Amino acid sequence: MKNKKSFMENPAVQGILSALICIVIGVLIGYIVLLVINPAEAGTGIMAIMKNFFNYPIGKIGMKYFGSTLVKTAPLIMCALSICFCYKVGLFNIGAAGQYVVGAGVSLYTALAWGLPWYLCIILAGLGGALSGLLIGVLKAFLNVNEVISGIMLNWISLYCVNMLLTGVKEPSSPYTLPLTGHGNAGLIPSLGLSTLFNNDKVTIAIPLSILFAILVWVILDKTKFGYELKATGYNKNAAKYAGMKEKKNIIIALAIGGALAAIGASFLYLSGIENWEVGRSSVPGMGFNGIAATFLGALNPIGSIFSSFFIQHITDGAVFLDKTAFPSQIPDLITAIIIYLCGFMGFIKMLLAGKKKNKAAPSAETKQEGGKQ
Amino acid sequence: MVLLLQYMLLFASVLALVALGGCFSEHSGVINLGLEGVMVIGALGGALVLKYMPAGSPAALIVILTVIGAVICGALYSSLLGIAAIKFNADQTLVGTAMNMLATAVASVLVKAINLSEDSSNTSSVVTYIENKPALTLRIGDFEFNWFMLLALLAVIGAYILLYKTKFGLRLMACGENPQAADSVGINVYKMRWAGVLLSGVLGGLGGIAYITAGSSWTFETGVAGYGFLALAVMIFGQWKPQRIILAALLFGFFRALGSVYSGIDWLAAMNIPSTIYNLMPYIISLVVLMFSSRNSAAPKSEGIPYDKGSR
Numbered sequence: 226m227k228n229k230k231s232f233m234e235n236p237a238v239q240g241i242l243s244a245l246i247c248i249v250i251g252v253l254i255g256y257i258v259l260l261v262i263n264p265a266e267a268g269t270g271i272m273a274i275m276k277n278f279f280n281y282p283i284g285k286i287g288m289k290y291f292g293s294t295l296v297k298t299a300p301l302i303m304c305a306l307s308i309c310f311c312y313k314v315g316l317f318n319i320g321a322a323g324q325y326v327v328g329a330g331v332s333l334y335t336a337l338a339w340g341l342p343w344y345l346c347i348i349l350a351g352l353g354g355a356l357s358g359l360l361i362g363v364l365k366a367f368l369n370v371n372e373v374i375s376g377i378m379l380n381w382i383s384l385y386c387v388n389m390l391l392t393g394v395k396e397p398s399s400p401y402t403l404p405l406t407g408h409g410n411a412g413l414i415p416s417l418g419l420s421t422l423f424n425n426d427k428v429t430i431a432i433p434l435s436i437l438f439a440i441l442v443w444v445i446l447d448k449t450k451f452g453y454e455l456k457a458t459g460y461n462k463n464a465a466k467y468a469g470m471k472e473k474k475n476i477i478i479a480l481a482i483g484g485a486l487a488a489i490g491a492s493f494l495y496l497s498g499i500e501n502w503e504v505g506r507s508s509v510p511g512m513g514f515n516g517i518a519a520t521f522l523g524a525l526n527p528i529g530s531i532f533s534s535f536f537i538q539h540i541t542d543g544a545v546f547l548d549k550t551a552f553p554s555q556i557p558d559l560i561t562a563i564i565i566y567l568c569g570f571m572g573f574i575k576m577l578l579a580g581k582k583k584n585k586a587a588p589s590a591e592t593k594q595e596g597g598k599q
Numbered sequence: 600m601v602l603l604l605q606y607m608l609l610f611a612s613v614l615a616l617v618a619l620g621g622c623f624s625e626h627s628g629v630i631n632l633g634l635e636g637v638m639v640i641g642a643l644g645g646a647l648v649l650k651y652m653p654a655g656s657p658a659a660l661i662v663i664l665t666v667i668g669a670v671i672c673g674a675l676y677s678s679l680l681g682i683a684a685i686k687f688n689a690d691q692t693l694v695g696t697a698m699n700m701l702a703t704a705v706a707s708v709l710v711k712a713i714n715l716s717e718d719s720s721n722t723s724s725v726v727t728y729i730e731n732k733p734a735l736t737l738r739i740g741d742f743e744f745n746w747f748m749l750l751a752l753l754a755v756i757g758a759y760i761l762l763y764k765t766k767f768g769l770r771l772m773a774c775g776e777n778p779q780a781a782d783s784v785g786i787n788v789y790k791m792r793w794a795g796v797l798l799s800g801v802l803g804g805l806g807g808i809a810y811i812t813a814g815s816s817w818t819f820e821t822g823v824a825g826y827g828f829l830a831l832a833v834m835i836f837g838q839w840k841p842q843r844i845i846l847a848a849l850l851f852g853f854f855r856a857l858g859s860v861y862s863g864i865d866w867l868a869a870m871n872i873p874s875t876i877y878n879l880m881p882y883i884i885s886l887v888v889l890m891f892s893s894r895n896s897a898a899p900k901s902e903g904i905p906y907d908k909g910s911r
Contacts, residue, residue, distance in 0.1 A: 262712045317692045364886075370893045373632060373692060374835070377828040378882045378889075385879050508821055514700055521693060550719050553711030555704050555820075562701035566679065569689030569697065 240524030243574040244533065247522065251564035252540075255556055266551045274543035274557055285424045290542075292423030296499050298538040299435040300325070303490025304516025305523060305530035306442050307483040312525060313446055314479040315459035320361050320376025321487040322513025323383040324354040328488025329495050329510075330387030333502055336412025337394040337403055343414045343496050350492040351485040357383065358484020362477035372480070380509045392504045401501040414496045431493035436531060438486065443527040455479055487513060511558070515541065518561050521568035537561055601741040602860045606813075611845075611852030612751035613810045617830035618837060618844045619758045620802030624677075625839060626762065627795025628775040628788075629684050630903045632695025634803045635827025636702030637673050641804020642811045643706045643819065644672025649728035649812075658734035662746050665735070665808060673804015674797050676702065681796040685789055688905035699827070706819040729815040747809035751845075754802060758841040771795055775899030778906045788906045806830065825882070832885035838897045847888075854880045 252271070259267035273280060278290035304321050311318035332350040335341045341349070357379060364370035395402050405412050414429040422428070446452040458465040458475040466472045490512070494500060519537050523529030540557045547554060617634055624631035631637070648668035652661050679698055683689035707724040714721040737744040762768035773781040774791040782788050810826055811817040833851055837844030858877030861867040 258708065262708075317696075319696060364890060364893075368890050368894050369896065370889045371831075371835070373696075374828055374831055375886060375889060377825055378832070378886045381825050381882045382879055382886070385875050389873075389875055507824075514696075517693070517696055549722055550715065553708045553715070553722075553724075555707040555711070555724075558700065558704040559708055562697055562704050565697035566683070566694060566701060569683045569694040570687055572689070573687050 237524075237526075239575045239578050240526065240529065242578055243571045244522050244524055244529075246574055247564050247567040247571070248536065250567055251560045254563050255560040258559060259552060259556065262553075263551050266548060270547055270552050270556070273546035273548075274540050274560075277539050277543040277546065280546045288423050289425040292420075292425035292428040293499065294535075294538055294542045295423075295432050296425075296427050296429070296497050297494060297542065298535050299431045300490035300494040300512055301515055301519055301534040301538050302435040302439055302531055303493060304487050304513050305519035305534050306439055306527055307486035307490070308516050308520040309523070309525055309527055309530055310442055310446070310486065311479050311483040312520065313452075313459050314455045314475060315462070316365070316372050316476065316480060316483075318358070318361075318376065318480060318483045318487075319373050319513075319517070320358065320379050320480075321483065321516055322509045322511075323376065323380035324357045324484040324487040325491045325513045326380070326383040326387050326509060327353045327357050327484075328491030329502055330383070330390050331488070332412070332492035333402055333495050334390055334394060336405060336409040336496060340409055340411055342411045346412050346496060347414075347489055347492045351489045354488020354491075355481040355485040357488070358480040358482070359477060361484075362480035365480070366473040366476045380513075384506070384509050387502070388504050388506065391502050395504050400503050400505045402504065404501060405496065405498045412496055413498055414493070427497045427499040429493075429497050431497055435490070435493060438489070439527045439531050442486075446527065487516070515561060518565045518568070521571070522564060524571075537564075600864070602863060603856050605743055606856035606859050607849065607852045608748050609745055609809070609813055609852070610855040611848040612745070612748045613806050613826065614830050614833045614851050615751045615845050615848035616747070616754055616802050616809060617806035617827060618834040618848060619754055619841060620799035620806065621831050621834040622758065622762075622837075622839050622841065622844060623771070623802070624795045624799035625834070625899050625902045626772045626775045627792045628778060628899060628901050628904070628906065629680065629792050629796050630691045630695065631677070631680060631796065631799045631803075632692055632831070633677070633680050633698030633702075633827075634695075634799065634830060635823060635825065636695075636698040636700075637677050637800050637803035638807030638810060638823045638827050639699075639702040639706050639819070640676040641669040641673035641800075641807035642817065642823065643709065643726075643807075644804065645669035645808030646726045646728055646811060646817060649731045650726055652731050654730040656731070656734075661731050661734035665731075666750070666805065669804040669808035670801045671804075673802075673807065674800035677796050677800025677803065681793050684905065685792045685796070688907070691903055691905075699822075703820070703822040706822075710819045723818070724820040725816050725818050727816040728812075732812060732815045735812050745809070745812070747805070747812070750805060751809070751848075754805075755841050755845045762841065767794075772899070774906075775902055778901055782906075782908065792906065803827070829881055829885055832889055835896065835898075836885075836888045836892045838892070839899065840897075851881060851885065854884055 256271045259270045278287055278294060281287040281290055304325060307321045308318050328350040331353040332346045335346045335349050361372050361375050364375050365372045391402050414431050416429045419428045420426045454470045455475050458472045462472050515537050519530055519534040522533035540560060544554045544557045621631055621634055645665045645668045648665045680694055683694040684691045710724045710726055735746055770786050771791050774788045778788045810823055833847045836847040861877055
């Protein structure tokens with residue numbers, strides 16, 4: 226009994242369990258929506274989404290699609306890290322979506338127009354994103370501008386500017402940018418054998434790199450003095466200031482690093498050559514917003530973000546296997562959005578999980594604290 | 600020039616309605632970042648009414664039912680925020696963001712499902728309401744008057760009276776400034792916050808339908824292009840006061856209208872500014888405006904902080 230109690234009170238266990246509860250409820254609601262739209266096909270529909278690449282036989286083809294999902298998971302991990310990093314400092318970096326756009330613009334432009342090698346493209350993209358984050362940070366720290374609203378405005382501003390920038394390197398006959406193969410070969414991220422393993426030439430070292438970044442962010446946040454200061458600023462800005470920490474500097478640095486992470490994520494995707502940018506696009510890519518889902522589903526833990534990112538990308542890619550004449554392709558978006566909404570209740574769910582295993586005699590100061598923090 | 604005025608008033612109405620919605624919610628102490636989503640769902644409700652009303656119904660009936668459709672949908676959707684933020688003390692930023700994503704997803708799924716059931720080759724998320732749209736407008740010479748302009752004006756006057764001249768309004772604002780003190784004199788903070796959130800849903804939904812009826816069809820996959828957030832910028836610029844919000848909305852409406860009509864104005868067209876610049880303008884201006892108006896903001900003191908009876 227005693228063992229079990231401490232097991233349920235372990236924050237990691239609580240995090241994983243509450244994330245699973247959110248996922249189950251989210252998928253269930255998605256299934257109900259499918260049932261309402263088309264009862265006969267609903268079962269196959271939800272299975273198609275959940276299976277994603279398992280819709281193909283395991284083996285070469287299955288591996289190929291598994292690889293495709295991984296290629297898109299890498300940028301999602303980076304976006305999740307960006308939002309996670311800023312959230313620890315008490316900032317909601319919804320501007321990650323715009324920093325992602327900046328990263329896409331800079332990396333594609335430097336690769337296609339200047340023919341720079343991939344590592345320089347990634348570094349420049351990171352710098353671009355960092356500048357964008359820096360701007361939000363300065364506005365927040367010195368002018369008290371709400372980072373969510375300035376972030377959203379910058380998302381749209383970045384989108385239009387990147388569209389203008391990339392019009393210079395677009396294909397003459399289509400609205401897409403030139404393919405990297407043939408026009409900027411040096412910009413392609415090397416694969417070091419991963420492409421043969423996955424039987425998919427888009428699989429590159431971007432995937433292991435994104436996992437390395439996750440570990441790096443975890444180390445910075447949990448094992449360094451710098452990370453401690455950032456988190457202290459997040460818990461209580463005034464207390465941090467009182468303790469001699471530069472709270473304004475911390476806000477700005479956190480947003481700049483967050484911006485760099487999201488932008489590097491974009492370069493991971495676009496420099497793998499799996500997608501080209503559509504220069505006439507009128508909406509901000511969803512990657513940055515899905516990053517919010519991944520962050521909170523990953524219980525605000527950088528390592529957790531790896532798994533939650535994979536899950537979200539997995540169901541997003543699963544939409545391809547939905548019968549388009551029977552179901553709208555936005556079902557995974559719906560499930561993701563419901564999961565994010567439910568993440569708002571995570572504090573409450575954790576309270577339930579912790580409370581359930583408690584004896585009636587101890588109506589729990591701890592439970593109250595949990596609730597109070599939210 | 601008449602066209603410029605018309606567009607300016609229409610966009611200003613949209614922004615004023617939604618900004619007033621944000622104003623009520625924030626005065627009660629809840630930050631409604633989900634206004635963008637509320638707009639989408641309100642627009643969806645109104646658009647479906649417009650689509651399904653038989654052509655040739657009396658214009659007044661069409662207007663009233665469309666407004667009711669948008670208002671009910673907006674209010675219902677905003678209760679998602681109410682449940683999470685008031686009852687369960689959830690992070691209001693997170694819930695608002697989720698609502699924005701959910702709204703676009705729900706609207707596209709629903710509209711696509713409707714379109715697919717009508718015609719299995721139609722996978723678009725477009726709702727067309729060209730037949731009933733004329734009922735919403737009234738031609739006065741060259742100027743196309745839209746009933747939402749009147750509604751926005753009434754909403755501003757109504758909001759001013761409600762907030763400053765009634766017991767309800769003063770109590771509502773007390774809950775956003777100092778909920779503990781409000782509670783101590785017998786005001787039910789939870790009820791007041793619900794009132795604020797639902798009012799923001801009503802006005803946000805109305806703003807949503809006003810926004811999409813600038814045209815005669817709407818693609819729901821695109822949401823409302825950040826207008827919920829522009830409205831929040833308008834609200835901040837208007838310092839949470841209805842009489843200033845309308846002025847801020849007119850300013851923003853003007854710049855948005857320029858983007859729509861510049862090609863029809865000779866000297867502007869002659870300057871040959873790329874259309875992207877005009878598209879960018881509302882966002883850049885709101886960023887600049889925020890820089891100057893956020894520092895000494897008159898934001899309600901306790902907004903965004905869940906009310907906990909036990910804390911002090």
